[in-house]
Amino acid sequence: MATRRWLKVLACVLFIVGPVMFFINAEAVLNGNAVECDGSPMRPGQWCASFSGGGSVSYDEEKKNEARGELVGYVGVGLGTLGIVLLVSDGITTRRRSR
Template identity: 85%
Template sequence: MAYVLFIVGTVMFFINAEAVLNGNAVECDGSPMRPGQWCASFSGGGSVSYDEEKQNEAQGELVGHAGIGLAVLGIVLFASHGITARRRRR
């Protein structure tokens, strides 16, 4: 279980790492956006407003932080299992 939590948490973080590390900046293809601007995506089709992109980044940041929490929980469970196993051997 500890391995699964660690792997899932790490994957969640790395998928959303840009949103976590980006802070409050809102970007469109690496360029900073300002309120009132739109981001056009040619690959996905359609466009996204500044507010929508800010909301998407906030959600990605939340998922990234949850991933950090899951990874840390996995590490704690793994360490506690190791400590318990060591105490049983005494």
């Protein structure tokens, strides 16, 4: 009984954390292979200067950051889906036990 409760808590956490991870990184997921600096497309050899952060990054560094964000976004989709599957399976198990 206690195991099922922890499973339900885990499912709820995954259901919340997964979409949050996706939406934080949604821009990287939806951009595809585009590399942008403050909304403007970048090309190889260009640098992106950030006045708020006080630094600049090259095209290659920004491309790596976008790829990392895209990966985290897709992991979020997977975690959210896993949370949904766990919640649905718990609901089905509960209904079958109550018969």
